[in-house]
Amino acid sequence: xxxxxxxxxxxxxxxxxxxxxxxxxxxxxxxxxxxxxxxxxxxxxxxxxxxxxxxxxxxxxxxxxxxxxxxxxxxxxxxxxxxxxxxxxxxxxxxxxxxxxxxxxxxxxxxxxxxxxxxxxxxxxxxxxxxxxxxxxxxxxxxxxxxxxxxxxxxxxxxxxxxxxxxxxxxxxxxxxxxxxxxxxxxxxxxxxxxxxxxxxxxxxxxxxxxxxxxxxxxxxxxxxxxxxxxxxxxxxxxxxxxxxxxxxxxxxxxxxxxxxxxxxxxxxxxxxxxxxxxxxxxxxxxxxxxxxxxxxxxxxxxxxxxxxxxxxxxxxxxxxxxxxxxxxxxxxxxxxxxxxxxxxxxxxxxxxxxxxxxxxxxxxxxxxxxxxxxxxxxxxxxxxxxxxxxxxxxxxxxxxxxxxxxxxxxxxxxxxxxxxxxxxxxxxxxxxxxxxxxxxxxxxxxxxxxxxxxxxxxxxxxxxxxxxxxxxxxxxxxxxxxxxxxxxxxxxxxxxxxxxxxxxxxxxxxxxxxxxxxxxxxxxxxxxxxxxxxxxxxxxxxxxxxxxxxxxxxxxxxxxxx
Amino acid sequence: xxxxxxxxxxxxxxxxxxxxxxxxxxxxxxxxxxxxxxxxxxxxxxxxxxxxxxxxxxxxxxxxxxxxxxxxxxxxxxxxxxxxxxxxxxxxxxxxxxxxxxxxxxxxxxxxxxxxxxxxxxxxxxxxxxxxxx
Numbered sequence: 001x002x003x004x005x006x007x008x009x010x011x012x013x014x015x016x017x018x019x020x021x022x023x024x025x026x027x028x029x030x031x032x033x034x035x036x037x038x039x040x041x042x043x044x045x046x047x048x049x050x051x052x053x054x055x056x057x058x059x060x061x062x063x064x065x066x067x068x069x070x071x072x073x074x075x076x077x078x079x080x081x082x083x084x085x086x087x088x089x090x091x092x093x094x095x096x097x098x099x100x101x102x103x104x105x106x107x108x109x110x111x112x113x114x115x116x117x118x119x120x121x122x123x124x125x126x127x128x129x130x131x132x133x134x135x136x137x138x139x140x141x142x143x144x145x146x147x148x149x150x151x152x153x154x155x156x157x158x159x160x161x162x163x164x165x166x167x168x169x170x171x172x173x174x175x176x177x178x179x180x181x182x183x184x185x186x187x188x189x190x191x192x193x194x195x196x197x198x199x200x201x202x203x204x205x206x207x208x209x210x211x212x213x214x215x216x217x218x219x220x221x222x223x224x225x226x227x228x229x230x231x232x233x234x235x236x237x238x239x240x241x242x243x244x245x246x247x248x249x250x251x252x253x254x255x256x257x258x259x260x261x262x263x264x265x266x267x268x269x270x271x272x273x274x275x276x277x278x279x280x281x282x283x284x285x286x287x288x289x290x291x292x293x294x295x296x297x298x299x300x301x302x303x304x305x306x307x308x309x310x311x312x313x314x315x316x317x318x319x320x321x322x323x324x325x326x327x328x329x330x331x332x333x334x335x336x337x338x339x340x341x342x343x344x345x346x347x348x349x350x351x352x353x354x355x356x357x358x359x360x361x362x363x364x365x366x367x368x369x370x371x372x373x374x375x376x377x378x379x380x381x382x383x384x385x386x387x388x389x390x391x392x393x394x395x396x397x398x399x400x401x402x403x404x405x406x407x408x409x410x411x412x413x414x415x416x417x418x419x420x421x422x423x424x425x426x427x428x429x430x431x432x433x434x435x436x437x438x439x440x441x442x443x444x445x446x447x448x449x450x451x452x453x454x455x456x457x458x459x460x461x462x463x464x465x466x467x468x469x470x471x472x473x474x475x476x477x478x479x480x481x482x483x484x485x486x487x488x489x490x491x492x493x494x495x496x497x498x499x500x501x502x503x504x505x506x507x508x509x510x511x512x513x514x515x516x517x518x519x520x521x522x523x524x525x526x527x528x529x530x531x532x533x534x535x536x537x538x539x540x541x542x543x544x545x546x547x548x549x550x551x552x553x554x555x556x557x558x559x560x561x562x563x
Numbered sequence: 564x565x566x567x568x569x570x571x572x573x574x575x576x577x578x579x580x581x582x583x584x585x586x587x588x589x590x591x592x593x594x595x596x597x598x599x600x601x602x603x604x605x606x607x608x609x610x611x612x613x614x615x616x617x618x619x620x621x622x623x624x625x626x627x628x629x630x631x632x633x634x635x636x637x638x639x640x641x642x643x644x645x646x647x648x649x650x651x652x653x654x655x656x657x658x659x660x661x662x663x664x665x666x667x668x669x670x671x672x673x674x675x676x677x678x679x680x681x682x683x684x685x686x687x688x689x690x691x692x693x694x695x696x697x
Contacts, residue, residue, distance in 0.1 A: 078659035096659060121664060125617050131659035177667045208617075208629075320628070399628060427621065434613040436667060441613035446628060447621035449651035462601070507646070540631055553658065 012446060019272050026141035026157065027087055029196035038526040040086040043135030043191050044407055045523075048329035049261035051409035052483050053524045057531035058449075058562060059486030063500040063509040069532060069561040070107030070328030074100050078131040079519045080538030082191065083407065083480065084557070085138050088524040090157070093536060093557070096134035099145050099153075101160055104527040104534075107111065111160030115147045122176030123183040123437045124209050134405070134520075135191025135201055139221050144200050149173035150186040151314055152202055152224060153170055153444070154209075159357045166224035168202075168217060175437075176208045177330040183437040184251075186243055191259045192267075198222060199302060201262070205255025207322070210439040210528055211277030213487070216269060216300050228305020230247075232256060232273045233293035240292025240310055248271050248284040252442055253277030254294035258324040258405055263336065266352055268299040268308055270329065270338055275314075275322035280388065280430045282436075287385050290315040297340055299355060309355030310351075311377065313340075313348055313510050318385050319369060319428060320399035324528040328410050328417075332461055339460060341408050343401025346373065347463060361463025363456070364402040364423055369395045385430075388443075391407030392429030400424055409481035416457040416466055416502050420478040423451030450475035455491055455499075458505060467506030469499070474549065476542045479535070480521020483505030490533055493539045494520035495549040500559070515553030517541040533560045567639040593692035597669050599679055605678030608671055614665065623683050630660060636685045641692050642677060649673050 003204050027041060027469045036045035037054040044050040047218055060065065074080075074095045084093035084102075090110060091102040099113040117130070123171040130148055142163060145153040150171045154163040174185030186206040193201040198221045206212035218227040234240040237446035244252060253274050260271035263334040281287045297313035300355040301378040314321040323342035329352060330339045336352040345367040349358035357377025370379040386393040390453035426446045433443030456468035476494030483489045489503040501507060516537040534556045597603035612621065618632030625634040638645060650673070652664035660679055663672070681690050 077657060127660050127663050128618065176663075178664060323591050429612070429621070431609045431612040436612065436614070442617065443613060445612040445616040445621040448628075450626075488572050542626075 011175070019479055027047050027138045027194070028522040030377045031141065032196050033195055033450060039088070040084070040523040040525050041138050042193065043083045043085070043259045044261065044326055047195065047262045047264070049326045050412070051075060051481055052329060052411050055526055055531050056484060056526055057526070058484070058488065058524070058533065060502045061489055062562060063488055064390045065563045066500065066513070066533070066560045068202050069418045069559040071486065071556055071558050072102060072107035072109065074098070074558045076387060076538040078539060079517070080536040081189070081405065081519045082135050082458055084523055084534055084536055086523065087138055088528060091534065092136050092138065094136055094145055095203045096131040097147050097540070098285065099136065099143060099155060100155070104525060106172070107557065108305035109500065113145070113155050113160050113162070115151070115153065117149055118173060118386075119171065119173045120179045121149065122179070123174030123185060124441065126174050126187060126209060129189050129209070133191060133425040134189055137192040137194040139200065140251065141192035141220070144192045144194065144221070146188040146202065148187050148189065148194050150188045150204060152192065154198070154224060164224050166219070168226055168365050171204050172562065174206070174475035177196060177437045177439070180437055183439050184212050186212065190257050192453070193259050193262065194221065194263045194272070195269070195302060196264065196357070199227065201260070201302070202278070203256035203259065203271065205274060205512050207253035207255040207257065207277055207330065209273035209423040211253045212275060213249055213252050213253035216256055216271060218302055218305055222230070229305050230300040230305050232296070232309065233496065234307075238307065240290065242313070243285075243290040243292040245289065247287055247337075250290065251277055252284060252294060252498045254296070255296070258288060258326055261327055261329050263304065263352060265336065266299070267301055267303050268352070269353070270299050271298060271338060272297055272325040272327060272342065273322065273325040275320045276317045277317075277318050277442050278433050278443045280433050281316055281318045282388065282443075283433070285316055287316040291317060297327055297338060297355070298324065311350055311355045311357065313342060313344060317394065321369070325403060326407060328411055328507045329399045330410075330460060339410070339417070341403045341417065343397065343399070343404065345397050347417065347458065348377075351441070358484050359463070361458065363419060363458055363463070364397060364421055364454070365466070366423060367395040368425070381538040386428065388430040388432065390429065392447065394425065394427050394449070396425035397426040398426035399428065399446055400448070402415060404477055406519065409483045410477070411483040411503055413485060413487070414457070415460055416503065418457050418483050418491075418503070420481055420491060421454045421456055421457060422453060422475065422477045424451040424475065425451070453477060453494055455493075457489070457503070465487040468507065470502065479518030479537070482522040482524060484524060484534070490522045490534050492522065492537065494518060495551055496537060498560075499537055506529055514558060515551055516556060517551065519522050530561050534558065592645060593641070595674055595677045595681065595690065597678040600678055600691070603675040603678040604682055607675030610648075610675050611679050614677065619637065623680055635680050636683050636688060638680065638684065638688050638690065640688050643692065645677055645690075646673055653665070
């Protein structure tokens with residue numbers, strides 16, 4: 001009798017928990033809103049994109065006792081740029097238009113979902129982008145995956161079978177030049193993001209495949225139906241519309257190509273955007289018009305789909321200095337602040353509500369394209385542009401930027417930002433813009449002047465550098481940053497050097513040569529009572545030649561835990 | 564059959580023949596008919612800096628912002644190999660990234676790009692007769 005009453009009580013508890021979204025299988029809104037801890041649900045850890053975990057089982061005092069727990073390979077054929085997600089025992093990550101579900105304790109593949117690209121797939125720069133992804137979204141019992149051809153897939157977490165696959169009007173995929181009169185299209189390498197309230201954020205980017213303008217979509221998580229569509233470039237009547245010559249917006253670029261952040265207080269999705277297109281600015285104001293929305297931070301109200309504000313970080317962007325990096329939402333001195341380290345060599349601080357410029361902290365040693373930002377967030381004394389067909393200009397940083405797509409982190413305990421930074425410059429010039437199959441080409445070129453990979457910590461309030469780990473004669477960027485309540489910061493160098501550093505002083509506590517390029521950020525989670533750190537690796541080091549690293553193409557995912 | 568470099572009449576003949584389809588696969592040309600032609604080099608530079616630099620970089624050294632293109636300063640496959648690779652593309656086993664076909668470029672444009680690249684050649688490069696890339 002007493003036992004029966006106990007069971008009934010337990011059953012009631014499960015029913016109540018189920019109704020409140022507490023312990024049922026799948027991902028609840030409450031879990032989506034939490035800090036990263038036992039689970040790692042969002043590409044960048046939490047909605048504010050801090051890449052910070054509350055776990056501290058692995059910490060600065062014991063990190064030297066880390067060991068490899070497991071290694072698996074997804075057989076990747078290009079860079080592994082996706083941060084894996086983890087929930088209830090399973091890791092999920094995309095690669096080469098596939099999604100893998102992997103046991104978090106063993107690395108064993110549980111299921112694989114595969115999407116075939118269309119037969120006429122192709123176009124400008126498309127072979128470079130094909131197969132790359134930057135994350136997934138988890139919500140309810142589903143995994144949300146954006147394939148390269150701008151299709152959103154809802155996949156059952158348990159079975160790996162598709163619930164539905166959606167494409168959206170106005171977002172064609174790019175096509176083989178030889179097979180199409182109009183080869184323009186959207187190639188989605190960015191990951192979707194799940195926010196509370198049953199919305200999946202779907203960024204759409206076509207910037208460097210011909211310049212069709214970028215959008216952010218809000219999609220119903222249950223049905224895949226489009227709720228709203230927010231343009232990154234202002235439409236008529238919005239501020240900044242006249243910062244583009246009439247008609248130039250259509251192929252103006254400004255695609256969101258890195259997953260953004262979200263704040264429950266402002267109800268805004270924050271994203272950086274790509275460069276204005278073409279790279280040669282002659283058709284969009286010659287660098288004299290701001291081209292608002294491109295090379296910008298854009299805030300979208302996710303209740304309405306309306307753009308709340310746009311801040312342009314590189315007015316008239318003539319340098320391919322898009323600023324797509326993930327904006328972090330950080331409360332500084334009581335003010336909710338957008339903090340975005342970006343290609344320009346500066347960390348931009350903006351008011352999260354209004355978009356008003358607060359400050360820009362220089363974080364790399366050499367910046368020559370401007371002398372700083374004024375109090376209104378305008379570049380001071382930009383260098384003169386090269387003439388079309390003339391000699392290139394030499395500027396720092398290069399178009400690869402002070403930071404690039406590799407995600408950064410913020411630790412609220414140390415107050416530091418952790419940056420996957422690099423020193424580099426370039427010679428950059430303009431040429432006549434060629435058009436093939438209606439695809440406008442860059443009309444610009446670059447010759448890189450590579451410097452060193454420099455992984456570093458900056459105090460977010462002061463902007464002062466706290467520590468740096470610089471790799472001499474090794475160009476490129478760490479794959480991304482992770483930081484935890486255990487006072488550690490974890491990154492893997494472009495050449496595959498897995499590194500655990502003291503988050504406070506940068507001292508390297510543990511390192512291992514994994515031998516394969518890292519182009520994604522590490523994550524951490526708790527599985528069966530043990531904390532794991534996982535790093536996906538794949539591709540070749542750098543954007544260009546790999547000689548300085550002396551490593552070959554590879555593809556693997558490695559799990560670490562304590563001895 | 565040999566062609567004298569910089570001979571306008573021969574260049575014209577070659578272009579006519581290429582234009583009529585008597586080109587690839589028939590071993591017609593082993594060197595670039597526009598090699599050394601200043602006007603062609605200038606035009607080829609413009610094309611190269613639009614269609615090729617994303618992968619091959621502004622110096623043609625393979626340091627593109629879109630990744631690992633071949634170092635064209637050290638081109639080993641000869642003019643015919645170059646032409647065939649531009650026309651047909653080249654798959655890289657085990658990789659998603661590959662050299663796409665640029666079959667939509669006309670022969671004159673490909674010759675112009677080749678003429679420009681020849682000016683960037685470094686020791687060991689081969690712009691003469693070479694194997695046709697399969």
